[in-house]
Amino acid sequence: MNTDNEKLPKVYDHFQVEDKWYAYWLDKKYFHAEIDPSRENYCITIPPPNVTGSLHIGHALCYTIHDVLGRWKRMKGFNTLILPGTDHAGIATQNKVEQQLAEEGLTRFNIGREKFQERVWKWKEHYGGTIIMQLKRLGCSFDWERERFTMDEGYADAVQEAFVKMFDKGYIYRGARVVNWCPRCHTGISDLEVEYEEENSHLWFINYPLADGSGYIQVATTRPETMLGDTAVAVNPEDKRYMQCIGKTAILPIVGREIPIVDDSFVDPEFGTGAVKVTPAHDPNDYEIGQRHKLPQIVVIGPEGKMTDEAGKYAGLDRYEARKRIVEELKEKGLLAKIEDYTHSVGKCQRCGTTIEPLLSEQWFVRMKELAQPAIDAVKDGRVRFVPDRYTRIYLDWMENIKDWCISRQLWWGHRIPVWKCADCGEYFASKTPADVCPKCGSTNIEQDPDVLDTWFSSALWPFATLGWPKETPELKNFFPTNVLITARDIIYLWVARMIFQSLQFMDNVPFHDVYIYATVLNEEGRRMSKSLGTGVDPLDLIERFGSDALRYALIQQAGMGQDMRFSDSRVENTRNFGNKIWNLSRFVMMNLEGFDLATYSGGFGSKQSEAMGLKLEDKWILSRLNRVAQIVNDGFGNYDMDDAARSLYDFLWSEFADWYVELAKPRLRTDEREHVQYMLWHVLETSMRLLHPVMPFITEEIWQALPHEGESIMVAPFPEADEILMNDEAEQQMAAVMESVKLIRNLRAEVGVAPSKRVNIVAVSDNSEMIELLKAAADGIKSLARVETFEVASESPDGDKGQYVSAHTAGFSVFMAVAGLIDVEKETKKIASEIASIDKDLARVNGKLSNEKFLKGAPAEIVEKERRIQSELTDKKSKLEERLEAISS
RNA sequence: GGGCGAAUAGCUCAGUUGGGAGAGCGCUUCCCUUACAAGGAAGAUGUCGGGGGUUCAAGUCCCUCUUCGCCCACCA
Numbered sequence: 001m002n003t004d005n006e007k008l009p010k011v012y013d014h015f016q017v018e019d020k021w022y023a024y025w026l027d028k029k030y031f032h033a034e035i036d037p038s039r040e041n042y043c044i045t046i047p048p049p050n051v052t053g054s055l056h057i058g059h060a061l062c063y064t065i066h067d068v069l070g071r072w073k074r075m076k077g078f079n080t081l082i083l084p085g086t087d088h089a090g091i092a093t094q095n096k097v098e099q100q101l102a103e104e105g106l107t108r109f110n111i112g113r114e115k116f117q118e119r120v121w122k123w124k125e126h127y128g129g130t131i132i133m134q135l136k137r138l139g140c141s142f143d144w145e146r147e148r149f150t151m152d153e154g155y156a157d158a159v160q161e162a163f164v165k166m167f168d169k170g171y172i173y174r175g176a177r178v179v180n181w182c183p184r185c186h187t188g189i190s191d192l193e194v195e196y197e198e199e200n201s202h203l204w205f206i207n208y209p210l211a212d213g214s215g216y217i218q219v220a221t222t223r224p225e226t227m228l229g230d231t232a233v234a235v236n237p238e239d240k241r242y243m244q245c246i247g248k249t250a251i252l253p254i255v256g257r258e259i260p261i262v263d264d265s266f267v268d269p270e271f272g273t274g275a276v277k278v279t280p281a282h283d284p285n286d287y288e289i290g291q292r293h294k295l296p297q298i299v300v301i302g303p304e305g306k307m308t309d310e311a312g313k314y315a316g317l318d319r320y321e322a323r324k325r326i327v328e329e330l331k332e333k334g335l336l337a338k339i340e341d342y343t344h345s346v347g348k349c350q351r352c353g354t355t356i357e358p359l360l361s362e363q364w365f366v367r368m369k370e371l372a373q374p375a376i377d378a379v380k381d382g383r384v385r386f387v388p389d390r391y392t393r394i395y396l397d398w399m400e401n402i403k404d405w406c407i408s409r410q411l412w413w414g415h416r417i418p419v420w421k422c423a424d425c426g427e428y429f430a431s432k433t434p435a436d437v438c439p440k441c442g443s444t445n446i447e448q449d450p451d452v453l454d455t456w457f458s459s460a461l462w463p464f465a466t467l468g469w470p471k472e473t474p475e476l477k478n479f480f481p482t483n484v485l486i487t488a489r490d491i492i493y494l495w496v497a498r499m500i501f502q503s504l505q506f507m508d509n510v511p512f513h514d515v516y517i518y519a520t521v522l523n524e525e526g527r528r529m530s531k532s533l534g535t536g537v538d539p540l541d542l543i544e545r546f547g548s549d550a551l552r553y554a555l556i557q558q559a560g561m562g563q564d565m566r567f568s569d570s571r572v573e574n575t576r577n578f579g580n581k582i583w584n585l586s587r588f589v590m591m592n593l594e595g596f597d598l599a600t601y602s603g604g605f606g607s608k609q610s611e612a613m614g615l616k617l618e619d620k621w622i623l624s625r626l627n628r629v630a631q632i633v634n635d636g637f638g639n640y641d642m643d644d645a646a647r648s649l650y651d652f653l654w655s656e657f658a659d660w661y662v663e664l665a666k667p668r669l670r671t672d673e674r675e676h677v678q679y680m681l682w683h684v685l686e687t688s689m690r691l692l693h694p695v696m697p698f699i700t701e702e703i704w705q706a707l708p709h710e711g712e713s714i715m716v717a718p719f720p721e722a723d724e725i726l727m728n729d730e731a732e733q734q735m736a737a738v739m740e741s742v743k744l745i746r747n748l749r750a751e752v753g754v755a756p757s758k759r760v761n762i763v764a765v766s767d768n769s770e771m772i773e774l775l776k777a778a779a780d781g782i783k784s785l786a787r788v789e790t791f792e793v794a795s796e797s798p799d800g801d802k803g804q805y806v807s808a809h810t811a812g813f814s815v816f817m818a819v820a821g822l823i824d825v826e827k828e829t830k831k832i833a834s835e836i837a838s839i840d841k842d843l844a845r846v847n848g849k850l851s852n853e854k855f856l857k858g859a860p861a862e863i864v865e866k867e868r869r870i871q872s873e874l875t876d877k878k879s880k881l882e883e884r885l886e887a888i889s890s
Numbered sequence: 891g892g893g894c895g896a897a898u899a900g901c902u903c904a905g906u907u908g909g910g911a912g913a914g915c916g917c918u919u920c921c922c923u924u925a926c927a928a929g930g931a932a933g934a935u936g937u938c939g940g941g942g943g944u945u946c947a948a949g950u951c952c953c954u955c956u957u958c959g960c961c962c963a964c965c966a
Contacts, residue, residue: 584926855946
């Protein structure tokens with residue numbers, strides 16, 4: 001290979017490299033998975049991002065993890081399918097488009113359902129496109145030929161199929177309930193879509209006069225405006241204070257309605273006055289009380305958050321204005337006993353922040369009990385495993401206390417509910433195809449339900465609907481169930497749980513085997529990164545500045561087991577530096593590969609071959625380290641410990657390969673070892689690039705392509721497996737001693753202030769023959785790394801004028817550095833004395849242990865042995881220092 | 891009210907089954923030594939949140955307290 005013609009630029013330029021290789025990979029169709037029964041599958045259907053906007057760093061982490069695992073498995077020979085797509089995100093996207101309309105002074109009602117839907121589709125095209133572009137820039141090796149959208153044609157069919165089947169099986173029912181109503185979004189939402197916030201408010205105490213004139217009963221409320229809809233007062237049946245009131249009636253102030261006083265064990269006698277006003281149409285608990293006592297339901301607040309006609313003179317007022325005025329009127333009438341400050345949590349719409357109005361309305365629900373059970377079993381018996389494990393209980397607790405799921409939404413963007421109602425006989429029926437006649441009475445006077453389905457109803461089908469369900473496609477047969485779901489912890493209930501029960505229902509199998517809940521990304525201030533909080537960071541910005549590889553590595557390096565991570569730009573900058581280090585490391589190797597021919601090295605490193613090749617200590621050492629890293633990386637990816645894998649590669653490449661091996665290789669390249677060293681450098685670098693490729697795909701491809709290689713892309717090259725034969729404890733220990741000697745000499749130089757350019761004369765001393773041999777063998781390397789002119793190895797300290805040496809001591813050997821002129825005896829004495837003091841401290845600890853019989857008896861033999869070794873090392877070092885002290889002061 | 895997680899160097903975080911406290915950034919000193927100044931060499935910095943306990947041995951296990959974050963709950 002002629003390296004002169006292919007000089008790599010000095011600074012890594014991520015711009016041209018990333019675009020070039022992504023286009024190449026696409027062109028080669030490496031991302032595309034065809035069905036291949038001869039190979040084991042690896043399949044993930046990605047969590048489809050909402051088409052509400054662009055992706056932030058949290059998403060970048062999620063999809064980087066997908067891509068790391070995908071690339072790893074692909075290189076390991078799995079038929080790998082990472083299936084991408086996007087989610088229509090009903091309410092969220094509709095809100096975005098409504099905001100857009102509002103800027104034009106329009107509402108969805110102005111332009112009508114059809115036109116509105118057109119606008120949302122346009123929005124989807126735009127932002128869906130942006131998201132896909134972001135994923136591509138991130139380097140994601142997803143199968144774009146199989147990209148899906150939760151409202152594409154086939155998907156719509158799956159949603160209808162699922163709904164109709166569930167409807168016909170009786171899992172879906174229509175019911176009047178108090179639901180969480182968002183007056184701004186104008187729709188009901190599920191319990192999971194409500195977010196609670198602490199609010200400072202008041203507790204109003206109101207006297208309700210008793211009808212018999214015998215006084216009044218006092219109730220406490222946080223929502224005085226709902227009193228207009230009260231149809232009872234409830235007290236606890238055990239509450240002695242109110243026993244005589246039960247069965248009596250009270251006169252509802254302002255309204256004048258006579259309402260019963262009922263007993264219900266729901267009421268907590270400790271809270272407030274122990275008497276509760278009951279508003280069945282505006283509070284889920286009151287609704288339940290109302291059901292138990294057959295109370296009427298009076299809706300006094302309408303869908304817009306305004307008082308209804310039932311509110312009499314307050315009709316038409318905003319709910320908060322009504323509250324003010326009602327409190328005012330009660331005060332005037334002398335019925336307001338007191339007002340207390342009170343802090344409580346108030347439900348807000350997850351999507352727009354508007355305070356939820358509990359409102360009685362008719363909705364479609366999924367009956368959950370029966371569906372939940374198999375989903376509970378699947379996790380309990382381990383068919384689905386949560387990582388980290390602590391989420392198992394969170395899931396199970398929720399599933400075991402599950403409530404029915406409100407799936408209808410009064411929105412225009414989403415899957416229209418495939419239910420028709422017959423105007424003549426009142427029958428509701430579901431149908432996948434547009435219906436025109438009532439199956440019960442034959443009437444054609446039928447109308448489709450205007451509502452759409454909760455987005456999560458469609459998302460719940462994702463792992464199988466994307467593979468073709470309800471059709472029995474080859475993809476579905478081949479790739480289902482998928483291997484793992486990688487997702488954020490905030491959608492365990494909303495999505496994960498629902499995929500599990502829907503999959504068990506429709507596929508009779510779990511949707512995935514592992515659920516990996518990754519870290520929540522926080523910004524520098526420790527706040528959750530979220531678009532709606534305004535704390536999102538655009539990954540594209542970081543990719544532009546530092547490169548995709550840098551961003552990916554920074555994310556993976558920090559992606560510990562579900563731990564939150566604070567993310568800041570400086571992290572990515574550091575990783576960019578790592579990329580540059582790898583780049584220059586590769587430049588060095590490449591510059592020195594002249595004349596290297598890969599073809600002559602087809603054997604690799606077997607134990608015998610390595611002997612035959614005459615491996616030096618540093619060769620054995622770097623091969624040992626390389627294979628240990630290969631082990632850690634494979635284990636790390638396999639156990640979702642990706643940070644461990646990433647960090648070990650960083651340390652290996654920078655602190656071992658570049659800092660030590662390459663430095664030791666430099667002089668060897670000028671000797672007859674050249675060819676062998678070339679092979680070593682190539683081998684270690686090429687293997688490292690393959691190990692690193694899943695995390696940093698672009699730079700590794702660029703380097704790999706520039707190196708001699710076999711195959712057309714690193715993406716499809718085999719992933720390195722650890723070879724235990726090459727793991728070599730002895731070499732690692734010996735190398736540690738050599739490195740220690742270099743550090744000691746460098747340290748002495750710095751201490752005495754010898755200029756880096758100046759070479760020094762060293763005498764290394766040991767009374768251990770093996771150590772002497774080792775130091776002798778390593779002399780060339782030590783001389784080069786520590787800038788040593790003469791390096792003498794002796795069994796005794798240099799005699800003669802000891803005032804001409806400074807020294808440093810470690811276990812097994814000492815180094816003496818000749819200084820020009822005499823040493824500063826005072827300074828040297830001080831240094832040695834302080835070292836002795838520090839050794840004494842350690843020695844005291846070790847001696848204490850070793851003189852403790854309990855320790856000697858209780859601790860395992862190897863630990864005792866280790867302490868003994870430490871003791872002898874310290875003692876040895878101390879005596880050397882004392883000897884030295886003696887020598888210089890004499 | 892219940893549950894979960896976190897607390898380790900100035901900052902952000904690693905620390906596998908209990909066995910001589912680590913990295914990156916920042917800081918100090920020196921160096922453009924032909925792979926790399928986005929770099930190299932040397933160095934300083936810790937009551938491992940507090941208090942108990944188990945153990946020969948605790949950052950690691952148990953109890954308790956404090957502070958922060960998150961989740962769940964029918965907080966009228």
